[in-house]
Structure formats: structure tokens, C-alpha cells
Amino acid sequence: MVSTMDYELPEDVVMLRDMARKFAADKIGPNAREWDRTGEIPGEIIKELGELGFLGMRVPPEYGGAGLGYLAVSAIIEELACHCGGTALMVAAQNGLGGGHLMVGGNEAQKKKYLPLLAKGELFGSWCLSEPSSGSDAAALKTTAVLDGDTWVLNGSKVFVTNGARAGIFLIHARTDPEAPKAKGISTFIVERDAPGLEISPKEDKMGMRASDTVQLTLDDVRVPQENLVGELNRGFYDVMTVLEGGRITIGALSVGLGRGAFEQATQYATEREQFGKPLAKHQAIQFKLADMAVQVDAARLLVRKAAMLQDAGRSSNLESAMAKLYASEMATRVCLEAIQIHGGYGYLKDMPVERLMRDAKLCEIGEGSSEIQRMVIARRLLDLPR
Ligand SMILES: Cc1cc2nc3c(=O)[nH]c(=O)nc-3n(C[C@H](O)[C@H](O)[C@H](O)COP(=O)(O)OP(=O)(O)OC[C@H]3O[C@@H](n4cnc5c(N)ncnc54)[C@H](O)[C@@H]3O)c2cc1C
Incomplete structure (x- = not known):
């Protein structure tokens, strides 16, 4: 297939992409159905x-990471997602959210302590913004942090915490000034993870992205030392916005991988399956779908x-x-559904990867800001409206 994946990438990115492609084809693809099940x-x-360096892709080498840019990161995530959205989500969240926030807001001591472990995958970091009553309206979060002597005391609950079942640290966004306007x-x-008062729920039973774990957290008088504040006091939400700018590129790349995976499966199936005396791919209606x-x-x-190059x-x-x-996220759902259509009844069975890719794809229209929120962000910028 001739596509934008095959040209205009720097040589070092092509090398990394090919390494990711081989790893994904050899180690992820054959197991993805089982990981989805379990x-x-x-x-x-x-x-x-x-x-391979895939869990600390953007972490600078001085902290043990690969020091890659977003162009390379997006090429690698696309390859992983082509075979398993859940594995790609685990990787994207570790890089973009947990590690990403420490890189944006962390001080030297925090970076030295956590980034090398995150980069090696010896530690996972979850990023906890969403709450039961605040998802899209994230700045309305209710979790509080109150300074008591020299420790912060955190109370509240968090939902949809990716990688929470294996995380060693949780980046908790909490309200520290109840009088200030929401985001301020x-x-x-x-x-x-072992902080007294932190309760971690069992994994959520999800429709897709099942290989990636998702949990809820309850914080009941959880005490953390002052040195655990990441970034400036009361300015955490600005760092959240910066983190999401990068995170949305990785979810875009993940969506491209899911769409491409479904397209490749459908192309192969259409050349093998015959109806009315010829392969599906010889019927013009199917050719047009593939096009x-x-x-x-x-x-x-x-x-x-x-976005990555910017x-x-x-x-x-x-x-x-x-x-x-x-x-990319809406494309992934559309393309996966079309791939199922090309597979006919077999596309509706769990034997075929397209069924799983479609379930994985739907999440990309919701997580890290739903499609509606992306349209709001875009319209605000186009119309120069206040954020
Ligand atoms: C598998 C998974 C993993 C996730 N991982 C994380 C994570 O690691 N960390 C984290 O903090 N969060 C995570 N999330 C949460 C995710 O970011 C939220 O689900 C998402 O932001 C939407 O919030 P909500 O689910 O509360 O929906 P709501 O905000 O309640 O929205 C419901 C619907 O209304 C729409 N809507 C809301 N406001 C408006 C509006 N003003 N105009 C038009 N439509 C609107 C939404 O687009 C959506 O369609 C994850 C979610 C899932 C499902």
C-alpha cells in the first residue's frame, strides 16, 4: 500500500517505526485476542x-529515556495500535499522561526519582483528572488537597484511571484554592500506591481497550509531603492543558493505527474471499470502500x-x-465498521481482529476529550473565542 507512512519520515524515525512494526507483528498481534479476553x-x-524504550519515549536520555520527538512517538504508537489498541493505550498513557505530566511540571528531584523507572517500565504512572461528576468539564473537579502542617491531605475520588491496576504512582489533580475560579x-x-487512605478498585469491565486496565480511586485523608506537589501551586490545570496537547497527538496516532489495522485486514480478506465467482476485491463496490x-x-x-511536527x-x-x-478517532470507528462490512458475517465473530479493533476504536472518540470537546476547542480557536 502506498501511503504517507512510506515517505518523508527521517531515517531514524523509519528505523524506530520498523522496529515497532516487527515487535507488534511478532509479539502483540498473535496474542491480542487473548489479552482482550483476559x-x-x-x-x-x-x-x-x-x-525497547517504548515506555519512556519522550523522556530525555539524561533520565534514562529515548528522548524522541512526537513524530517518532506517533509512528511507533501507530504500529502498536495496528495490532492491539489496548497495548497501544497502555503505552500512550504511560508516555503522554503519567510521564508526560512529570516532564511538563516535575522539578529536578521528582524527575530524577521517577522518570528513569517510568522509562524502563519498572514503574507505571497514572494520570487522574476525571471524577464521577466531572469528565468533559474537568476543571469542575471536587477532589481537595488541604495543607495541614507540612503535609497535604487529599480527599475525593477519581474514575477511569488508565494503568491504575499496575501504577506505582498516581498524579492526582486536586482543588487547592476553593475560592478561585474553577481552573485557577x-x-x-x-x-x-501504598499511601494509607488510597483505595484502588478492581478493573472496570470495558467494551474495548480491554488489554489496558482502568480503575477507580478513592482518597480518604491521604497524606503526601509538600515535595510531592508537581508544578506550581494552583497552576496545575495549565499543565493539564499542556499535557493534553501532546496526549491528543498520541490518541490520534493510536486511532490511525486502528484504522490502518482494520483496512489491512479488510484488504487481505477481500482478496481471499470469493463471491459470485471472483474475489470480493474484484467487485467495484468493495474497491470503492477500500479506496x-x-x-x-x-x-x-x-x-x-x-501536530507532531509543531x-x-x-x-x-x-x-x-x-x-x-x-x-483520526472518528475515522478509526468509520473505517473499522466498514472493515467489518467487508468481512460480512465473519466480521461479526470474535475470530476476526476487526471486531476487536472496532471496539477499541470507539474509546478514542471519548478519552482525552470527547469529539464534542475537540469541536469546542477547534471552534474557539477558529472564532477567537475565550477559552
Ligand atoms: C477507557 C477509558 C480510559 C480513560 N483514561 C483516563 C485517564 O487515564 N485519566 C483520566 O483522567 N480520565 C480518563 N478517562 C476519562 C475520559 O477522559 C472521560 O471519559 C471523557 O473526558 C468524557 O467524560 P465523561 O465520561 O464524564 O463524559 P461527560 O463529560 O459526562 O460527557 C457525556 C457526553 O456529553 C458530551 N458533552 C459534555 N459536555 C458537552 C458540551 N459542553 N457540549 C456538547 N457535548 C458535551 C460529551 O462529549 C459526551 O458525549 C478515560 C475514559 C475511558 C473510557
């Missing part, structure tokens, strides 16, 4: 992902790469990240 990614795979009184704290799918996958990849140039990609995430 909701578990084996420890040895996590270890290998760490050794929020700060971020590192809470270690439309390929165009959409490529268009999404170009949007993702545009980030890599040190520029803001608020608008471009939202565009990439919106288009």
Missing part, C-alpha cells in the same frame, strides 16, 4: 516494551504528523492536536 498484558511484554485553584500531587478507507487513514496520519518544533499545537484527534 484483560491482561503479560509482564514479559511490558519488560520488552521497556527495553487546581494543583497536582504525586501519590504513591475511501485508505484516503481517510492517510488524511488522519497527515493531521497527526502536522510540537517537535517547540510550538503550541492546541488547534492541530484537537483536529488530529477528532478526525
Whole structure:
């Protein structure tokens, strides 16, 4: 298939992408159905992902990471997602959210303490913004942190915590100034897994992205030392916005991978399956479906790469990240559904990867800001409306 994945990438990125492609084809693809069923990614795979540098892709080498830019990160995540959305989500969240927030707001001591462990995959970091009563309206969060002597005391609950079942640290966003306007009184704290008062729920039973675990947290008088404050007091939400600019590129890349995976499965199936005396791929209606799918996958990849290149140039990609995430995630669902259609009844069976890819894809329209929220971000920028 000729596509934007095959040209205009720097040589070092092509090398990393090919390494990710081989790992995904050899180690992830053959097991993805089982991980979807059990909701578990084996420890040895996590270890290998760490050794390949995929769990600390953007962490600078001085903290033990690969020091990659978003162009490389998006190429790698696309390859992983092509075979298993859940594995790609675990990797994307570790890089973009847990590690990502420490890189944006962490001080030197915090970076030295946690980033090398995160990069190797010896530690997972979960990022806890969503709460039972605040999802899209994230700045309305109710978890509180109150200074008592020299410790912060945290109370509240968090939902939809990716990687929470294996995380050693949780980045908890909490209200530190109840009098300030919503986004202006929020700060971020590192809470270690064994902190007294922290309760972690069993894994959620999800529709898709099942290999990636999701939990709820309850914080009941959880005490953390002052040194666990990440970034400036009451300015945590600004760091959240920066983290999401990058995170949305990784979810865009993940969506491209899911769409491409479904497209490739459908293409192969259409050349093998015969109806009315010839392969499906010889029927023009099927050819047109495949053509439309390929165009959409490529268009999404170009949007993702545009946002990635802006980030890599040190520029803001608020608008471009939202565009990439919106288009790529909706594309992934459309393309996966079309791939199922091309598979006919067999596409409806769990034997075929397209069924799982479609369930995985739907999450991308919801997590890290739903499609509706991306449209709001885009419209605000286009119309120059206040944020
Ligand atoms: C598998 C999974 C993993 C996740 N991982 C994490 C994580 O690691 N950390 C984390 O903090 N969160 C995580 N999330 C949470 C995710 O970010 C939220 O689910 C998402 O932001 C939407 O919030 P909500 O589910 O509360 O929906 P709501 O905000 O209640 O929205 C419901 C619907 O209304 C729409 N809507 C809301 N407001 C408006 C509006 N103003 N105009 C038009 N439509 C609107 C939404 O788009 C949506 O369609 C995860 C979620 C899932 C499902």
C-alpha cells in the first residue's frame, strides 16, 4: 500500500517505526485476542516494551529515556495500535499522561526519582483528572488537597484511571484554592500506591481497550509531603492543558493505527474471499470502500504528523492536536465498521481482529476529550473565542 507512512519520515524515525512494526507483528498481534479476553498484558511484554524504550519515549536520555520527538512517538504508537489498541493505550498513557505530566511540571528531584523507572517500565504512572461528576468539564473537579502542617491531605475520588491496576504512582489533580475560579485553584500531587487512605478498585469491565486496565480511586485523608506537589501551586490545570496537547497527538496516532489495522485486514480478506465467482476485491463496490478507507487513514496520519511536527518544533499545537484527534478517532470507528462490512458475517465473530479493533476504536472518540470537546476547542480557536 502506498501511503504517507512510506515517505518523508527521517531515517531514524523509519528505523524506530520498523522496529515497532516487527515487535507488534511478532509479539502483540498473535496474542491480542487473548489479552482482550483476559484483560491482561503479560509482564514479559511490558519488560520488552521497556527495553525497547517504548515506555519512556519522550523522556530525555539524561533520565534514562529515548528522548524522541512526537513524530517518532506517533509512528511507533501507530504500529502498536495496528495490532492491539489496548497495548497501544497502555503505552500512550504511560508516555503522554503519567510521564508526560512529570516532564511538563516535575522539578529536578521528582524527575530524577521517577522518570528513569517510568522509562524502563519498572514503574507505571497514572494520570487522574476525571471524577464521577466531572469528565468533559474537568476543571469542575471536587477532589481537595488541604495543607495541614507540612503535609497535604487529599480527599475525593477519581474514575477511569488508565494503568491504575499496575501504577506505582498516581498524579492526582486536586482543588487547592476553593475560592478561585474553577481552573485557577487546581494543583497536582504525586501519590504513591501504598499511601494509607488510597483505595484502588478492581478493573472496570470495558467494551474495548480491554488489554489496558482502568480503575477507580478513592482518597480518604491521604497524606503526601509538600515535595510531592508537581508544578506550581494552583497552576496545575495549565499543565493539564499542556499535557493534553501532546496526549491528543498520541490518541490520534493510536486511532490511525486502528484504522490502518482494520483496512489491512479488510484488504487481505477481500482478496481471499470469493463471491459470485471472483474475489470480493474484484467487485467495484468493495474497491470503492477500500479506496475511501485508505484516503481517510492517510488524511488522519497527515493531521497527526502536522501536530507532531509543531510540537517537535517547540510550538503550541492546541488547534492541530484537537483536529488530529477528532478526525483520526472518528475515522478509526468509520473505517473499522466498514472493515467489518467487508468481512460480512465473519466480521461479526470474535475470530476476526476487526471486531476487536472496532471496539477499541470507539474509546478514542471519548478519552482525552470527547469529539464534542475537540469541536469546542477547534471552534474557539477558529472564532477567537475565550477559552
Ligand atoms: C477507557 C477509558 C480510559 C480513560 N483514561 C483516563 C485517564 O487515564 N485519566 C483520566 O483522567 N480520565 C480518563 N478517562 C476519562 C475520559 O477522559 C472521560 O471519559 C471523557 O473526558 C468524557 O467524560 P465523561 O465520561 O464524564 O463524559 P461527560 O463529560 O459526562 O460527557 C457525556 C457526553 O456529553 C458530551 N458533552 C459534555 N459536555 C458537552 C458540551 N459542553 N457540549 C456538547 N457535548 C458535551 C460529551 O462529549 C459526551 O458525549 C478515560 C475514559 C475511558 C473510557
